[in-house]
Amino acid sequence: xxxxxxxxxxxxVGMAAGLLTVIACGSSEEAAAPAATATPTSLPALPTIAVAAPAATxxxAVAAPAATxxxxxxxADKAVYGGRIGKSETVIxxxxxxxxxxxxxxxxxxxxxxxxxxxxxxxxxxTGVEGDLAESWSISADxxxxxxxxxxxxVDHDGNPLTADxxxxxxxRYVERPNGVxxxxxxxxxxxxxxxxxxxxxxxxxxxxxxxSDDSIIIRLAGPRAAFIPxxxxxxxxxxxxxxxxxxxxxASGENRDLDPSKGELGGEFGPFKFSSVEINNFFKVDKNxxxxxxxxxxxxxxxxxxxxxxxxxxxxxxxxxxxxxxTWVCFSKANVESIEKDVPGTxxxxxxxxxxxxxxxxxxxxPFGPVGNPDADNLRKAINLAVSRDVxxxxxxxxxxxxxxxxxxxxxxxxxxxxxxxxxxxxxxGAKKDAEIxxxxxxxEGLGYGPNNRLKTSSLSAxxxxxxxxxEALQSMLSEIYIDIEVIKMDWATRSARLEGFDFEIFSDxxxxxxxxxxxxxxxxxxxxxDGSRNRTGYLPAGWKALHDKQTxxxxxxxxxxxxxxxxxxxxxxxxxxxxxRPAVQQPHRGNWRGYVAPxxxxxxxxxxxxxxxx
Amino acid sequence: MRKYVLxxxxxxxxxxxxxxxxxxxxxxxxxGDIAALILSGPSGELTYTQEDVDELRxxxxxxxxxxxxxxxxxSELLRGDLGNSFVxxxxxGEQVRRQLPITMQLAFFSMIVISVISIPxxxxxxxxxxxxxxxxxxxxxxxxxxxxxxxxxxxxVLILSVGLHWxxxxxxxxxxxxxxxxxxxxxxxxxALGFASSGLLVRMTRAQLLEVLREDYVRTAxxxxxxxxxxxxxxxxxxxxxxxxxxxxxxxxFLFSGTVIIETIFNIPGVGRGLISAxxxxxxxxxxxxxxxxxxxxxxxxxIVDLMYAWLDPRIRYG
Numbered sequence: 001x002x003x004x005x006x007x008x009x010x011x012x013v014g015m016a017a018g019l020l021t022v023i024a025c026g027s028s029e030e031a032a033a034p035a036a037t038a039t040p041t042s043l044p045a046l047p048t049i050a051v052a053a054p055a056a057t058x059x060x061a062v063a064a065p066a067a068t069x070x071x072x073x074x075x076a077d078k079a080v081y082g083g084r085i086g087k088s089e090t091v092i093x094x095x096x097x098x099x100x101x102x103x104x105x106x107x108x109x110x111x112x113x114x115x116x117x118x119x120x121x122x123x124x125x126x127t128g129v130e131g132d133l134a135e136s137w138s139i140s141a142d143x144x145x146x147x148x149x150x151x152x153x154x155v156d157h158d159g160n161p162l163t164a165d166x167x168x169x170x171x172x173r174y175v176e177r178p179n180g181v182x183x184x185x186x187x188x189x190x191x192x193x194x195x196x197x198x199x200x201x202x203x204x205x206x207x208x209x210x211x212x213s214d215d216s217i218i219i220r221l222a223g224p225r226a227a228f229i230p231x232x233x234x235x236x237x238x239x240x241x242x243x244x245x246x247x248x249x250x251x252a253s254g255e256n257r258d259l260d261p262s263k264g265e266l267g268g269e270f271g272p273f274k275f276s277s278v279e280i281n282n283f284f285k286v287d288k289n290x291x292x293x294x295x296x297x298x299x300x301x302x303x304x305x306x307x308x309x310x311x312x313x314x315x316x317x318x319x320x321x322x323x324x325x326x327x328t329w330v331c332f333s334k335a336n337v338e339s340i341e342k343d344v345p346g347t348x349x350x351x352x353x354x355x356x357x358x359x360x361x362x363x364x365x366x367x368p369f370g371p372v373g374n375p376d377a378d379n380l381r382k383a384i385n386l387a388v389s390r391d392v393x394x395x396x397x398x399x400x401x402x403x404x405x406x407x408x409x410x411x412x413x414x415x416x417x418x419x420x421x422x423x424x425x426x427x428x429x430x431g432a433k434k435d436a437e438i439x440x441x442x443x444x445x446e447g448l449g450y451g452p453n454n455r456l457k458t459s460s461l462s463a464x465x466x467x468x469x470x471x472x473e474a475l476q477s478m479l480s481e482i483y484i485d486i487e488v489i490k491m492d493w494a495t496r497s498a499r500l501e502g503f504d505f506e507i508f509s510d511x512x513x514x515x516x517x518x519x520x521x522x523x524x525x526x527x528x529x530x531x532d533g534s535r536n537r538t539g540y541l542p543a544g545w546k547a548l549h550d551k552q553t554x555x556x557x558x559x560x561x562x563x564x565x566x567x568x569x570x571x572x573x574x575x576x577x578x579x580x581x582x583r584p585a586v587q588q589p590h591r592g593n594w595r596g597y598v599a600p601x602x603x604x605x606x607x608x609x610x611x612x613x614x615x616x
Numbered sequence: 617m618r619k620y621v622l623x624x625x626x627x628x629x630x631x632x633x634x635x636x637x638x639x640x641x642x643x644x645x646x647x648g649d650i651a652a653l654i655l656s657g658p659s660g661e662l663t664y665t666q667e668d669v670d671e672l673r674x675x676x677x678x679x680x681x682x683x684x685x686x687x688x689x690x691s692e693l694l695r696g697d698l699g700n701s702f703v704x705x706x707x708x709g710e711q712v713r714r715q716l717p718i719t720m721q722l723a724f725f726s727m728i729v730i731s732v733i734s735i736p737x738x739x740x741x742x743x744x745x746x747x748x749x750x751x752x753x754x755x756x757x758x759x760x761x762x763x764x765x766x767x768x769x770x771x772x773v774l775i776l777s778v779g780l781h782w783x784x785x786x787x788x789x790x791x792x793x794x795x796x797x798x799x800x801x802x803x804x805x806x807x808a809l810g811f812a813s814s815g816l817l818v819r820m821t822r823a824q825l826l827e828v829l830r831e832d833y834v835r836t837a838x839x840x841x842x843x844x845x846x847x848x849x850x851x852x853x854x855x856x857x858x859x860x861x862x863x864x865x866x867x868x869x870f871l872f873s874g875t876v877i878i879e880t881i882f883n884i885p886g887v888g889r890g891l892i893s894a895x896x897x898x899x900x901x902x903x904x905x906x907x908x909x910x911x912x913x914x915x916x917x918x919x920i921v922d923l924m925y926a927w928l929d930p931r932i933r934y935g
Contacts, residue, residue, distance in 0.1 A: 306786040316777035494648025
C-alpha cells in the first residue's frame with residue numbers, strides 16, 4: 001500500500017516539476033553557426049603619428065594614431081559580399097546611443113555600424129577627418145561657427161530622409177540634455193557649443209545649433225576651439241533621426257528613458273547595418289542596410305553580438321569559432337590572446353591604442369610631498385620620478401604591451417616625439433641612463449636624510465587586482481631602492497574614489513581615457529584640478545598653465561599650437577606631481593580571413609565594419 | 617497540517633523583512649560612492665565632474681536618510697514594483713521575469729542530472745559493497761563533494777574547448793523554441809552544477825540502501841525466493857530513497873545558489889548571472905531584489921522538503 005502511494009506521489013512530483021519547466025521556458029533566437037577561420041597573422045605595432053593639417057574650409061584635421069597590423073589584401077584580392085561575423089560584449093542592455101548608462105562596449109561598438117556621425121575619421125587610414133552625414137562644412141573667420149551641409153539621399157532604416165532637423169535634435173540632446181538624458185560621454189560637445197535653449201525652452205538669441213535649411217545647419221561655439229572637429233569625430237558622438245528621441249525628450253514625465261527595440265524604436269539610424277533582433281542580456285543582431293548612403297557598402301550580411309561576461313567563456317567561444325572577434329573594450333588578457341593565437345592559426349591581433357593618460361598622482365596638499373615650492377617636498381617628488389622606470393612598469397604591470405604615457409604622447413608627434421619624451425627626466429629607457437637616474441634619486445633621498453635605517457613610510461591607493469594592483473606593486477618595488485616603503489592599500493574603485501574625493505591619500509595610480517583625439521581632451525579630462533571637473537587630484541596646477549591652455553585652444557594650426565603645448569608639457573613634467581607612466585594597449589584579436597579592416601583608435605574613432613569583407 | 621503550513625508561511629514575512637533590512641543597510645554602509653562608480657565606467661576610466669556625481673546621487677535618491685530610502689523601497693515592493701536598475705534604468709521586475717525561467721530550466725536539468733547520476737551509482741555501490749567498483753564509485757562521490765562547482769565548470773569548459781574544440785552555441789534559446797540547441801547549452805552547466813550534489817546523494821543512497829538491505833523484510837523477500845534484482849529494485853531501493861529525496865530537496869536551494877557562478881562561466885543569462893552583474897556595478901536595487909529572491913528560494917525549498925517528507929511518508933505529520 002505504502003509503495004503504491006509513494007510511487008503515485010513521486011509521479012505527481014515529477015509532473016509538477018515538468019509543469020514548472022513548461023512555465024520556465026521563454027522565447028529566444030537561434031544560435032550562431034561556428035565561423036570560418038582563415039589566413040595570416042602579424043604583430044602589434046607602435047602607433048603611427050599623423051600630423052594635423054592647418055585649418056582651411058573642411059580640413060581641420062584630427063591626428064589619429066593607428067596601431068593596426070591588419071594585413072593588406074593582395075592586389076588580386078577582390079572584395080566579396082556576404083557572411084556574418086560574431087562578436088562578444090560584456091553587457092547588452094541599453095540601446096540609446098546618447099545614454100551613457102549603455103554598455104560601454106556595445107555603445108562604442110555600434111557607432112559607425114548602427115549609428116552614424118556628422119564627421120568621422122576615415123576608416124582606411126584612421127587619420128584625418130572626412131564627412132559622414134555631413135557632405136562638407138565651413139568655418140567662420142573667427143573660428144566659432146561651423147556650417148554643416150547635409151549629405152543628399154540619406155534615409156534612415158525606416159526609410160525617412162535625413163534632414164537638418166535630425167541633426168538639430170541630436171545637438172539639443174548633447175547640449176541641453178532634455179529629460180535628463182545622460183550624454184556624459186560626449187561632454188566635449190556640451191562644453192564647446194553655445195546653449196541652444198533658455199530656461200523656458202525657448203531658442204536663445206545666438207543658439208548653439210540652428211537649422212538654416214533642410215540640408216544645412218549652423219553650430220555656434222562659445223568661442224573658437226581647435227578641438228571642436230576632433231571632438232565631433234570622437235567615438236561616442238553619433239547622430240540618428242529625431243523620430244523616436246523627440247518623443248522621449250518631450251515626455252511630460254520629465255525622465256529620460258531608453259529607446260525600446262521591442263516597440264520598434266531602433267529604426268531611426270542611418271548606419272551601414274540596421275537593427276534586426278535583440279534579447280537583453282543575451283544577444284543583439286544587426287543586418288546589412290540595403291539603403292546605406294555609401295554605394296556598395298557594407299560587404300557583410302550582418303553582425304551578431306553576444307553578451308559573454310566571463311573571459312573563460314569568451315576564450316572558449318573564440319577558439320571554437322562561435323565568435324570572430326572580441327569585445328570593443330578590454331576583453332582578453334595577454335596570456336589569453338597568446339593562447340588564442342596558438343590554438344587558432346591565422347588569428348590577427350591589432351593592439352589598439354586606448355588614448356588617455358596613466359599616472360602616479362602625488363598629493364601635494366600635505367607633507368611630505370607638498371606643498372609645491374617647499375624644497376624638501378619638491379626634491380622628494382623629483383626623486384620618485386627619477387626612480388620610476390616606465391619600462392619596468394610596462395613589464396611588471398602590463399605584460400610589456402603598454403605605450404609610454406606622458407602628457408600629449410599618443411597621437412601627438414607634432415608636439416613631442418617618443419625620443420624627445422625619452423630624453424626628459426625620468427623617462428629614460430631601461431639601461432645605463434636609467435641606472436644613473438636611480439642613483440641620482442638615491443643621492444637626493446640621502447640628502448634629505450633618508451637611508452637604509454631611516455626609510456620614508458608612505459602609502460598608495462590601489463585596485464584590488466589586475467594591472468592597477470600590479471602597477472602599484474611595481475612602484476613599491478622601484479621606490480624600495482630609494483628608501484621609500486609603500487604600503488599598497490587595496491580597494492575597489494568606488495571605495496577608492498570616496499577616499500580620493502576627500503583627498504585622503506598620498507599616492508594613487510590613475511588611468512583616464514580621453515574621449516577624442518586632441519590635446520584638449522587631456523586638459524579637460526586630466527590636468528585641470530579635480531575641483532574644476534577634471535581628474536587631477538594632486539591639488540596643484542602650475543602657475544601660467546591655464547593661460548597657455550586658453551591661448552592654444554583657439555589656434556587651429558598644429559604649427560601654432562605645438563610650441564605652446566610643448567611649454568605646457570614642460571610645466572607638468574617639471575613639478576613631478578603627476579608622473580606619466582604606461583598605458584596598456586587593448587588587444588583585439590580577430591580571425592585571419594578579415595580584409596579591408598583597419599582597427600580604430602579606442603574612443604577616438606568609430607568601430608565601423610562597413611569596409612570589412614571575408615576572404616573565402 | 618494546514619495550520620503548520622500557514623504558520624511556516626507567516627514566518628516567511630519576518631524572515632524576509634530581516635533579510636531585506638540587513639541587505640539594504642549593509643549595501644549602503646560599505647564605503648564608496650555608487651554614483652561615482654557608475655560614472656567612472658567599467659574600468660574606472662571615464663571622467664565625470666562633482667556636479668555629475670551630485671546629480672546622479674539625487675536622481676537615485678541616495679541623498680535621503682537610509683530609513684527613508686528603505687521605507688520608500690519597501691512600499692514600492694509591497695505594491696509589486698521591484699524598482700528600476702540604477703545602471704540601466706530598466707525594470708528589475710521584467711529583468712527577473714526574463715531571467716527566472718532560464719535559471720529554473722538550468723536547475724531542473726541539473727536535478728535530472730543529479731537523479732540520473734547519483735541514484736544508480738549509489739545503488740550499485742551499495743550492492744557491490746567493499747568491492748573495487750564500490751571504492752571507485754565512492755571515490756567519484758568524494759570527488760564531487762571535494763570539488764567546488766566553479767572549478768568543475770572551468771574544467772568542463774577547458775576540456776570541451778581545448779580538448780574537443782567545441783563550445784555551446786551562443787545566444788541562449790529556450791527548450792521549447794529549439795530543444796537541441798537548448799540541450800547543448802544546458803547539458804554541461806547542469807553537470808557542473810549538479811556534480812557536488814550528486815556526490816552527496818551517491819553517498820546517501822549507498823548508506824540508506826545498505827541499511828535497508830539489512831532489514832528483516834528484505835531477508836524475507838529473499839527467503840521467498842525472489843530474484844535479487846527484484847528484491848533490490850522493488851523492495852529495498854524504494855524505501856531507501858525516502859531520505860534521499862528529502863536530502864535532494866534540500867539541494868534545491870544549493871542548486872539555485874550555485875547558478876550564480878555556473879551561469880556566468882557558461883554564459884547563461886539567468887538570475888545568477890544577473891546577480892553577479894548587479895554586484896559588479898553596485899546596482900543596489902537589483903542586488904536587493906536578487907538577495908531576497910535567493911532568500912525566498914531557500915525558505916520555499918526548506919518548506920517544500922518538510923511538506924514532501926510528510927506527504928511521501930504518511931506516518932509523519934506536522935502540527
